[in-house]
Amino acid sequence: MVTKVDARTYDTTVEITWCAGCGDFAILRALKLALADLDIAPHEVLIVSGIGCGSKLPDYMNANGYMTIHGRPLAVATGAKLANPDLHVLVVNGDGDGYGIGGNHFVHTCRRNPNITQIVENNQIYGLTKGQYSPTSDAGFITTTSPDGAIEAAFNPMAIALAAGATFVGRSFSGEPKHMAEIIARGITHQGYALIDVLQPCVTFNRVNTYAWYRERIYHLEEEQGYDPSDRTAAWIKAQEWGERIPVGVIYQAEGVPTYEEQVRAMEGGSPAGRLLELAKASPTEEYDRLKEQFV
Amino acid sequence: MEYREFIIQVQTMGKLASFEEAETATLAVMRALSEVLPQERARRVQACLPSELSCLLECCRPEPDPYIDSQTFIGWTLSGLDATGLRDKTLGGLDLFAADTGAEAVRRCRCVFCALKTCLDEALHEDLARELPEKVCDWFRSAQASR
Numbered sequence: 001m002v003t004k005v006d007a008r009t010y011d012t013t014v015e016i017t018w019c020a021g022c023g024d025f026a027i028l029r030a031l032k033l034a035l036a037d038l039d040i041a042p043h044e045v046l047i048v049s050g051i052g053c054g055s056k057l058p059d060y061m062n063a064n065g066y067m068t069i070h071g072r073p074l075a076v077a078t079g080a081k082l083a084n085p086d087l088h089v090l091v092v093n094g095d096g097d098g099y100g101i102g103g104n105h106f107v108h109t110c111r112r113n114p115n116i117t118q119i120v121e122n123n124q125i126y127g128l129t130k131g132q133y134s135p136t137s138d139a140g141f142i143t144t145t146s147p148d149g150a151i152e153a154a155f156n157p158m159a160i161a162l163a164a165g166a167t168f169v170g171r172s173f174s175g176e177p178k179h180m181a182e183i184i185a186r187g188i189t190h191q192g193y194a195l196i197d198v199l200q201p202c203v204t205f206n207r208v209n210t211y212a213w214y215r216e217r218i219y220h221l222e223e224e225q226g227y228d229p230s231d232r233t234a235a236w237i238k239a240q241e242w243g244e245r246i247p248v249g250v251i252y253q254a255e256g257v258p259t260y261e262e263q264v265r266a267m268e269g270g271s272p273a274g275r276l277l278e279l280a281k282a283s284p285t286e287e288y289d290r291l292k293e294q295f296v
Numbered sequence: 297m298e299y300r301e302f303i304i305q306v307q308t309m310g311k312l313a314s315f316e317e318a319e320t321a322t323l324a325v326m327r328a329l330s331e332v333l334p335q336e337r338a339r340r341v342q343a344c345l346p347s348e349l350s351c352l353l354e355c356c357r358p359e360p361d362p363y364i365d366s367q368t369f370i371g372w373t374l375s376g377l378d379a380t381g382l383r384d385k386t387l388g389g390l391d392l393f394a395a396d397t398g399a400e401a402v403r404r405c406r407c408v409f410c411a412l413k414t415c416l417d418e419a420l421h422e423d424l425a426r427e428l429p430e431k432v433c434d435w436f437r438s439a440q441a442s443r
Contacts, residue, residue, distance in 0.1 A: 020398025021371030029363060175331065175371075177363035203374035204397065210375035211368075212327060 007036040012062045023174030023200025024054050027121055030172075030180035031092070032061070037185050045088045048077040050097035053128045053202075054121030057092045071101030074109045077116045078260070084273035085261050088188060091118040096126045099135040099155050106157075109193055110164035114260040117187040117194040120157065121174075123202035124209050131205035141208060157197050158239035158251055162232070167192040169235065169252040173218050174200035175211050179248070186250060192259050199246070214246070221249030229253045297415050299346040305414065310407035318407075320376040325408040326352040328372035332360050333427050341424065344415045366431035373401040405432075406439045413441035 010032040018024050035045060045063040049055035051070040058065025064087075068076045073091045081089045091098075098106055098120040109118070125143065126132040132145040135155035142149050161169045168190040172180040180198060187194030199218070201210050221227050221238065224247075228234060235252035261267055269275065297305075307318035330353050333341065338356035345353075377397050413421055413436075421441075425433045 019374075020401060021367055021374035023368075023371065025365065025367035026363075029365065033363065175364070175368060176361055177365075177368070178361045181363070201371060201375055203371050207375060211372045212324075212375070215327075215331075 005036045005039050005041055007032040009042060010035060010062050012060060014059055016060050017056065018053060019204045021201075021203040022053070023123060023198070023202075024057065024121055026174040026177045027054070027092075027119065027180065027198055027200065028057055028060055030177045030184055031057075031090075031119065033177070033181040034184035034188060035063075035088075037181065038188060040088055040188075044086075045090065046077075046080055047090050047092055048073040048080065049091070050093040050102060051128070052094040052097050052121075052126070054092060054094040054123075055097060057121075071097050071103075071105065073097070074102060074105040074116075074118065077118075078109065078112065078114045081114050081116050082261050082264065082267070083271065085115070085267075085271050086273070089114075089116040090188070091116060093118075093120060094127070094134075095120060095122040095124060095136045095155075095157075096134045098122075099157055103135070103155075107160065107164045110161050110166035110195070112260045113165070113167055113192045113257055115192055117184070117190070117196065119184060119187075119196045119198060121200055122157070122197050123200050123206055124154075125202050125206045127202045127205055138208075143205075154242070156239065156242070157195065159236070161195045162236055162239055162252055166195055166252070167254040167257045168194035168250070169239070170195065170250045171197045171199065171246075171248045173214050173248055174198055175215060176248075179220070183248075183250065186253075190253065191255070192257050199248070217244060217246045218248050219245060221247050221251065230255075297346060297411075299348040302346060302349065302411050302415070305411040306404075306407045309410055310404055312404070312407075321373060321404040322349070322408050322411070323352065324373040324376050325405050325412075328369045329353065330356050331372075332364050332369065332429060332432075333424075334358060334360055337423065337427050340420060341412075341416065344417070344420070345412075365429050369429055369432050370398070370401050370405060373405055374398070377401055377404070402435060406435050409436045409439035410441060413439055 042063040047058040047063055048066045049058050050068055050073045073093050077089045077091045122136055124136045126134050131143050133141050133143040133150045137150050138154050140149040158169055170183045172183045183196055187196045199214055229250045229252055238247050238251050241247055303318045303322055306322050312318045326349055333356050335356045335358045338353040342350035342353050374397050425436045428436055
């Protein structure tokens with residue numbers, strides 16, 4: 001019987017194929033620390049991912065994992081949560097998967113508010129496919145697919161999440177695993193959809209947004225006197241900040257908003273998983289036949 | 297030791313092509329150290345370094361993040377490193393599409409540690425090693441100070 005979860009409970013022997021120095025290592029560690037801190041056992045977690053370097057994370061954790069297709073983990077995660085609300089359902093994917101091809105799911109998940117936590121490994125590039133610019137790449141960023149510099153303004157996930165009605169919007173930096181673990185834990189305990197955008201370097205293909213680049217710019221909202229994450233107007237202003245100053249921490253949190261699964265009428269009789277379990281424990285068929293003979 | 301002398305030592309030890317490459321590696325390792333060294337320990341190290349390097353340890357926190365591991369540490373060096381080619385394991389020769397920077401980053405980090413140990417009193421070596429993340433402390437301990 002597991003009495004207290006240790007982060008090492010989540011370790012596997014699977015060889016990790018991320019590049020040395022990748023920010024994903026710290027994200028993996030922070031996630032394990034957060035789950036252990038919340039005393040959540042591996043069988044109580046489902047990690048859903050898409051496609052990309054960061055989406056390999058479920059392979060590297062001793063927990064239920066489900067790698068879906070590019071951009072679709074939020075849809076699958078929402079379904080999983082509806083089927084079994086007792087599971088802690090997390091989505092882990094990159095900025096390309098989450099904000100590019102997965103952008104539509106992202107917007108509607110924000111307003112749907114299922115009780116799931118999404119950790120976006122935002123390295124501002126498509127890494128697995130060797131260095132194309134992504135939705136969060138800054139304008140002017142030169143890559144193989146933007147030889148003259150990216151033309152579009154960067155996607156702002158914090159602002160878009162807020163505008164779409166997300167009830168928890170947070171950001172962290174992979175160079176600070178302790179802070180990351182705290183924000184992830186807060187996201188998991190939040191009742192509703194939680195977005196945690198983790199800024200992380202891609203040491204192989206992104207030579208602009210490096211550890212040094214982020215370190216010079218990030219500042220902690222927890223240390224900003226008077227900042228109230230429940231103030232949506234203040235959160236909107238913080239969500240616009242990028243460039244020379246980048247806030248990390250909980251940008252916005254609204255408590256007490258009903259989750260999607262709490263409002264689905266079909267769930268009133270219990271979750272599909274719960275009902276299946278009840279059926280499995282039900283009397284054997286002979287008993288059913290006897291009762292039917294007697295009363296029908 | 298003067299700053300220029302420190303960098304040249306790193307360049308020589310690492311057989312690096314240029315002063316700039318050695319300087320990039322040195323600055324990256326120092327910045328990574330600033331993430332893991334507690335302020336108190338950093339002050340003792342700063343006292344032994346040229347000013348161009350000691351200033352990089354100014355931002356050390358009283359209590360650094362205890363969960364920074366060797367991957368995050370080496371990431372600082374990797375960002376400034378061009379990939380080195382890997383050998384094609386099937387046909388031999390250079391594999392044009394494979395690159396490995398990890399081992400090279402660790403090698404350069406060790407060169408910086410060698411030069412750093414030259415500046416520090418031997419009494420400080422083990423104290424410093426104990427503050428470093430797992431594996432990084434091993435790289436530091438195995439680095440040979442050149443006298």
